[in-house]
Amino acid sequence: MEVILNINNLExxxxxxxxxxxxxxxxxxxxxxxxxxxxxxxxxxLNRDIETNLNIVIxxxxxxxxxxxxxxxxxxxxxxxxxxxxxxxLIDELRIQNSNIDEEKISFIISELKLKKYQKCEISKLSEKxxxxxxxxxxxxxxxxxxxxxxxxxxxxxxxLKKLCQFFYKCIEKYDLTFILSSQKSDLSIYTKYLYIINNxxxxxxxxxxxxxxxxxxxxxxxxxLPFMIDLSVKLKDYDLINKIYxxxxxxxxALWN
Amino acid sequence: MELKYNNNDINFTIxxxxxxxxxxxxxxxxxxxxxLRYDFxxxxxIDGKKIKENDINEYKRKISIVRKDNLTLNNYNDIYTxxxxxxxxxxxxxxxxxxxxxxxxxxxxxxxxxxxxNINDLSNSEKELLKIxxxxxxxxxxxxxxxxxxxxxxxxxxxxxxxFKRMIEQYNKTIVFISTESETIYKYCDEIIVFTNTNVxxxxxxxxINKIELLExxxxxxxxxxxxxxxxxxxxxxxxxxxxxxxxIIKDIYKHK
Numbered sequence: 001m002e003v004i005l006n007i008n009n010l011e012x013x014x015x016x017x018x019x020x021x022x023x024x025x026x027x028x029x030x031x032x033x034x035x036x037x038x039x040x041x042x043x044x045x046l047n048r049d050i051e052t053n054l055n056i057v058i059x060x061x062x063x064x065x066x067x068x069x070x071x072x073x074x075x076x077x078x079x080x081x082x083x084x085x086x087x088x089x090l091i092d093e094l095r096i097q098n099s100n101i102d103e104e105k106i107s108f109i110i111s112e113l114k115l116k117k118y119q120k121c122e123i124s125k126l127s128e129k130x131x132x133x134x135x136x137x138x139x140x141x142x143x144x145x146x147x148x149x150x151x152x153x154x155x156x157x158x159x160x161l162k163k164l165c166q167f168f169y170k171c172i173e174k175y176d177l178t179f180i181l182s183s184q185k186s187d188l189s190i191y192t193k194y195l196y197i198i199n200n201x202x203x204x205x206x207x208x209x210x211x212x213x214x215x216x217x218x219x220x221x222x223x224x225x226l227p228f229m230i231d232l233s234v235k236l237k238d239y240d241l242i243n244k245i246y247x248x249x250x251x252x253x254x255a256l257w258n
Numbered sequence: 259m260e261l262k263y264n265n266n267d268i269n270f271t272i273x274x275x276x277x278x279x280x281x282x283x284x285x286x287x288x289x290x291x292x293x294l295r296y297d298f299x300x301x302x303x304i305d306g307k308k309i310k311e312n313d314i315n316e317y318k319r320k321i322s323i324v325r326k327d328n329l330t331l332n333n334y335n336d337i338y339t340x341x342x343x344x345x346x347x348x349x350x351x352x353x354x355x356x357x358x359x360x361x362x363x364x365x366x367x368x369x370x371x372x373x374x375x376n377i378n379d380l381s382n383s384e385k386e387l388l389k390i391x392x393x394x395x396x397x398x399x400x401x402x403x404x405x406x407x408x409x410x411x412x413x414x415x416x417x418x419x420x421x422f423k424r425m426i427e428q429y430n431k432t433i434v435f436i437s438t439e440s441e442t443i444y445k446y447c448d449e450i451i452v453f454t455n456t457n458v459x460x461x462x463x464x465x466x467i468n469k470i471e472l473l474e475x476x477x478x479x480x481x482x483x484x485x486x487x488x489x490x491x492x493x494x495x496x497x498x499x500x501x502x503x504x505x506x507i508i509k510d511i512y513k514h515k
Contacts, residue, residue: 034411035383128327154382154409157439157479184383184409223413228482228504235508241515249486250493256511257494 002026004178005146007042008055015041017201023146023194026172028165028179030189030209033198034223039182040079042198043150046180047077059145075146076139080132080155090126090134091119094141102141105175109137112167129155136164140171147171148180153188165191186213187227190247197222210245259320259399259432263291265301270451270458272400272434274305275426279447279463280436281478285326285404288436288453292402294318319348322398324389326405331377331385338373341392350396362391367417382409390418399431406435407442419446440473444481444502452478468500483507 005023010016015038023029031039044050048063048071056063058074066074088096094110095101110116113133118126126134132155139147147168153161165188168179181188189195195209199222205212213219213230220226226234233245233252246252261272272278272292282288291298294317299309304317334340341359345352352358360370366387372380380388386409393401401422407415425431437443443450444463451460454476459466466472470488473480480488487500487507498510 035409035414036381040381151382151409159479184411220412223411225412228486231504232486232507235504236511239508239512241511249489253486253490253493256515257490257496 004059005180006055006057008057010042010045010054010056012038012041012045012050012052012054015201019198019202021196021203021206023178023180025178026176027194028168028172028181028192029194029196030181030183030186030192031196031198032183032186032189032224033204035184037198038201039184039198040150043077043079043148043182046075046148047079072142073144075148076143077148077150078132078135078139079150080135080152089120089122090115090130093123093134094138105141108174109140109171112170113137140175140177143177145176146178146180148182150182151184152181153183153185158187161188162191185227186219186224186230189213190227190230197224210247214245260305261292261400261432262303262306263298263301264303268453268458270460272432273449274432275430276449277422277426277433277435277447278449278451279443280434280451280453281438281440281443281473282436282453283438283476285436285438289323289325289402289404292400292434293321293323319396320399322393322396322401324393324401324403324406326408328385328389331389334377336373337375337377337380337388340377341373341395344392345395348396352395358395362395363388365394365421366391367414383411383414386410387414400434401425401431402434402436404436405439406437406446439479441479441481444484452476463502467502 002025003022004025007019007021010019031042033039041050045052045056063071094106110119113136115130115133115137118130123131123134136149152164156164171177172179181192183189189209192209194207195212196203197205197212197219204222205215205218213226214234216226216231216234229247229249229252230245233242236242237245242252242255246255260274263270280288294302294309294314296314299314302309309317331340334343342355345355363370363372368384368387368391372384390403407418410418422433426433435443435447444467447463450463450466451458452466452472454472459472467484470480470484481502483502483504484500487498490496490498496514498507498514501507
């Protein structure tokens, strides 16, 4: 396992007490937790909006030691709904700040995100969802290593999240990227490899998503709702009606009545 | 407040002292009716009475809307100014403005320290709770919430439902949730109104919960618990009942094994 991002014993104001996170390269990791547990603060630290002298390492170097341009190429952090210059059109917004324009990459991203028909559309006329997709497109275009997206599940439903994660996996394969997503619900983590749960400034749970989600007692205590299929499977497993966790409804039904 | 909308194509009733849920494709269209936009008001009866043109503004003051987007919120830098502006523009005359503002934050579980913060620094959940607290400043009889519970964890959701139920039971308020998604509506509402492609279906949640085709035919997402029950009945012909609580469905599965 190659670690691309290390956060070691992070302490910050009253928000984090000894928080450690290791992000595996070429994977998608969800960082979840109850409201106001510090997910957005963590992303602001990664975006260097908040200056710290803390031990956060990307690619073997402390984040503070990178030049701005190099850092922007290493990591892009998306805070959905941040306003763009709205008089630009979508395709111009994607090309801005991008000295070596990779037309093939632009074409792939906007086609996968179903933004092709809005290329010439002014940003002010795009829907909220399409503006966020544009932000994601821009981050993927500009990052060579890590893309972080804050509170993705605030804007997209489960079906849309599933499709977005499928697209992120294609980007991992094609462009050697790593994704870190923050989420208030645990549903998103079903589609990602790893899940970290932050609570009271510390990591409450971590590991492969499905294994973490099985710990329903701890998650409920924290105030996180389990995805329906996980919740149902865990409870049926407790009653010895099934012996594993199912994410697919038809497979679970077959397991119950075959 | 009971609000009855009745024209040739669309008829529905927002039931008084209830959490009403509306599932529709276009939230703005429905909100326009409920906020008594002039061209709809002629087809509306409130508490059994037609609205006279001169009375529209008075009725409007009894209705508060929590919008799904943060556009109005994003126009302000600090929260205190935003709340003061809301009080002025909605012609609310509290005896003690600062106390009113602090109380409205407290009621949704927000700390008054929030008043010193910049709106851009708030998390999405804080913005959602702030929008509700602002909507409550005018002490509305009818509270309309677009995309309810968005971005809120289970603890905050439970806290809000307790608050809404208290508003209904102790202060005779009426609540409306409007969403394009059915999950939250089925979970928390007692009365459901579904806007289909051709008409409007209304009923108690318990009565509508098994009408899968209604949602399917109109491309409306089906709550996961309902879809699971539907598939069990369809694929295995096992007659488990429709519930909206996972503990009930577990008992029924156990019984039918």
